[in-house]
Amino acid sequence: MSKPFYVTTPIYYVNDVPHIGHAYTTVAADIMARYNRMCGREVFFLTGSDEHGQKVEKAAIAGGETPQQLADRVVTRFQDLWKRLNISNNDFIRTTEDRHKKAAQHLFKHVMDKGDIYLGAYEDWYCTPCETFLTELQLVEGACPDCKRPVDKIKEESYFFRLSNYQEALLKYYEEHPDFIRPESRYNEIVSFVKGGLRDLSVSRMSFSWGIPVTGHPEHVIYVWFDALTNYLTSVGYPDDMARFEGSWPADLHLIGKDILRFHAVYWPAFLLSAGLPLPKRIFSHGWWTVEGEKMSKSKGNVVNPHDVIDAVGVDAFRYFLFREVPFGLDGDFSTNGLIGRINSDLANNLGNLVSRTLSMIEKYYGSRVPYRPEKDALSPDDRQFADLLENLHGEVTAHMNQQTFSKALDTVWQRIDAANRYIVTNEPWKLASEKSDRLEPVMYNLYEAVRLVCLEIYAFMPATAVELWTQLGLTRAVGALEDIVPRCASVTEDRVRREPFQWGWVKSTPEQQITIEKGRQLFPRIEKTEKNLETKNEVKKVEQTAPVQEMERISIDDFAKVELRTGKIIAAEKVEKSDKLVKLQVDIGTETRQVVAGIAKAYGPDVLVGRNVVIVANLKPAKLMGIESQGMLLAASDENGLALAGFERDVAPGSRVK
Numbered sequence: 243m244s245k246p247f248y249v250t251t252p253i254y255y256v257n258d259v260p261h262i263g264h265a266y267t268t269v270a271a272d273i274m275a276r277y278n279r280m281c282g283r284e285v286f287f288l289t290g291s292d293e294h295g296q297k298v299e300k301a302a303i304a305g306g307e308t309p310q311q312l313a314d315r316v317v318t319r320f321q322d323l324w325k326r327l328n329i330s331n332n333d334f335i336r337t338t339e340d341r342h343k344k345a346a347q348h349l350f351k352h353v354m355d356k357g358d359i360y361l362g363a364y365e366d367w368y369c370t371p372c373e374t375f376l377t378e379l380q381l382v383e384g385a386c387p388d389c390k391r392p393v394d395k396i397k398e399e400s401y402f403f404r405l406s407n408y409q410e411a412l413l414k415y416y417e418e419h420p421d422f423i424r425p426e427s428r429y430n431e432i433v434s435f436v437k438g439g440l441r442d443l444s445v446s447r448m449s450f451s452w453g454i455p456v457t458g459h460p461e462h463v464i465y466v467w468f469d470a471l472t473n474y475l476t477s478v479g480y481p482d483d484m485a486r487f488e489g490s491w492p493a494d495l496h497l498i499g500k501d502i503l504r505f506h507a508v509y510w511p512a513f514l515l516s517a518g519l520p521l522p523k524r525i526f527s528h529g530w531w532t533v534e535g536e537k538m539s540k541s542k543g544n545v546v547n548p549h550d551v552i553d554a555v556g557v558d559a560f561r562y563f564l565f566r567e568v569p570f571g572l573d574g575d576f577s578t579n580g581l582i583g584r585i586n587s588d589l590a591n592n593l594g595n596l597v598s599r600t601l602s603m604i605e606k607y608y609g610s611r612v613p614y615r616p617e618k619d620a621l622s623p624d625d626r627q628f629a630d631l632l633e634n635l636h637g638e639v640t641a642h643m644n645q646q647t648f649s650k651a652l653d654t655v656w657q658r659i660d661a662a663n664r665y666i667v668t669n670e671p672w673k674l675a676s677e678k679s680d681r682l683e684p685v686m687y688n689l690y691e692a693v694r695l696v697c698l699e700i701y702a703f704m705p706a707t708a709v710e711l712w713t714q715l716g717l718t719r720a721v722g723a724l725e726d727i728v729p730r731c732a733s734v735t736e737d738r739v740r741r742e743p744f745q746w747g748w749v750k751s752t753p754e755q756q757i758t759i760e761k762g763r764q765l766f767p768r769i770e771k772t773e774k775n776l777e778t779k780n781e782v783k784k785v786e787q788t789a790p791v792q793e794m795e796r797i798s799i800d801d802f803a804k805v806e807l808r809t810g811k812i813i814a815a816e817k818v819e820k821s822d823k824l825v826k827l828q829v830d831i832g833t834e835t836r837q838v839v840a841g842i843a844k845a846y847g848p849d850v851l852v853g854r855n856v857v858i859v860a861n862l863k864p865a866k867l868m869g870i871e872s873q874g875m876l877l878a879a880s881d882e883n884g885l886a887l888a889g890f891e892r893d894v895a896p897g898s899r900v901k
């Protein structure tokens with residue numbers, strides 16, 4: 243069996259309340275896990291919780307619980323969120339499990355036997371009432387930051403790790419493995435930190451007992467970081483199942499936040515070097531999120547609760563936004579406008595339109611049958627070029643995924659979506675259909691393949707949506723569920739990558755074995771902003787649709803084209819006498835001025851109408867309202883807040899065609 247692709251998140255401090263930062267790292271790991279599985283690789287994806295240490299012990303005592311009771315109670319906050327976020331981890335490790343205590347003690351003893359752990363004295367500031375060691379930097383005006391009382395300098399017996407011995411070895415390793423720490427700015431930061439000199443590291447404590455005892459010296463507990471980092475070994479069998487361990491270790495990717503970079507990029511490799519174990523292949527340190535331009539903090543009350551975002555926009559839109567909005571590795575800003583803008587433009591407009599137009603045309607032109615596959619050689623040069631463009635998608639996305647440049651991967655996918663939408667506009671399938679052209683079938687097959695290949699590439703980011711889209715494409719019934727069929731077809735061998743499902747032409751519908759699409763619910767609804775921002779709950783909600791789209795009668799794009807919509811500018815307005823609803827308008831539509839009678843007087847007084855841009859149905863038969871001729875109709879919508887005229891976000895020249 244080949245070594246699995248091994249990806250990890252940090253283990254999260256169990257008493258924290260999960261926020262957007264935890265969700266970010268964990269979804270990133272999930273994306274890597276899912277993408278690699280889809281490409282046919284075996285994957286091992288680990289997350290978990292860090293449950294030891296003085297803070298847990300103190301919080302438990304304050305709440306009248308044992309530390310274990312506290313941990314058991316609050317660990318579900320993470321586990322529940324990961325279920326909601328559709329996280330596909332293979333293991334969830336808790337540092338209070340026996341398998342982990344054994345691993346941490348084993349590693350500690352191994353390093354000690356090697357001579358890299360020695361007994362010394364740890365000296366620092368100590369707050370006796372709080373029973374807490376504090377560093378010089380943590381003191382506030384020389385006093386305890388928690389209780390404000392004076393602190394004492396005390397010495398405590400402690401085991402030390404000879405970190406100072408590993409400066410040269412680490413620097414050599416960094417130099418030989420320039421991809422070990424990503425992004426590059428973090429690599430440079432760590433190299434200069436290590437060049438600045440390394441002090442030995444205290445790796446045990448006597449001042450509290452909630453931890454893993456040092457073997458043979460139970461008055462010492464293993465320092466939480468030494469304990470926590472070992473989790474990456476525990477989960478793959480260390481030290482009891484060394485065959486499994488050797489087949490799984492090292493990790494391919496540790497994903498972390500930049501606040502814990504030093505532990506992962508300096509201390510962890512030094513422990514491993516000492517123990518004679520291979521080093522992880524890459525440590526990727528991502529940035530932090532601000533909220534509406536401000537640093538997230540409990541005191542400001544602006545901590546984004548992932549559950550609220552999921553309630554508001556759904557799991558997949560949230561996952562998409564996190565990785566499209568900001569290059570992975572840089573800091574980003576979480577804002578309601580940014581979130582809604584992304585959802586409406588990228589998902590509802592670009593992708594949603596491609597999917598709904600393609601499926602609607604297949605339904606209309608072929609009674610839902612998937613178009614027959616043309617021979618690639620028989621394609622026209624333009625159609626062939628488009629097919630090639632689709633086929634190159636997977637390779638380009640994979641290259642970005644291998645570097646964790648997620649926003650570039652998505653950008654690549656969206657360039658193809660744009661190209662597909664342009665392909666529709668350029669080739670006008672509705673014209674090919676009305677002309678009964680032979681080219682309709684290859685064009686529609688190309689569009690079907692565009693949607694299918696995009697579906698595969700968005701799967702890791704929006705798994706539930708992609709699985710559903712796959713079903714709508716008729717493929718779950720025809721070949722099997724996306725999550726089952728693709729990894730099998732795409733299994734990777736060392737030197738040869740079979741990638742049929744990612745190639746143009748994988749789907750073959752024949753007269754004998756027809757594949758039919760199954761149009762279902764709209765997968766990419768628009769989101770409307772209704773309240774001020776995400777600090778107040780439910781401030782965004784899905785636009786309620788009066789009827790599910792699939793239940794409405796469908797028209798073709800050429801039916802729609804019969805309606806001539808034009809932009810107009812209101813140049814005069816007056817109330818219609820004896821009517822409280824009607825206004826008589828003069829509307830400039832570029833080539834002429836139209837008189838329009840509109841039932842909008844309750845919402846708009848004549849004075850606010852003059853100068854306004856409107857949309858007018860310009861080829862409507864004239865009608866008489868209260869004896870006045872109306873030569874067109876304005877577009878408007880009404881909801882519980884009343885009536886609103888359709889308009890444009892900027893001034894548009896009168897007479898422009900709306901389509």
Ligand SMILES: [Zn+2]
Nearest residue numbers: 369372386389
């Ligand atoms: Zn104190």
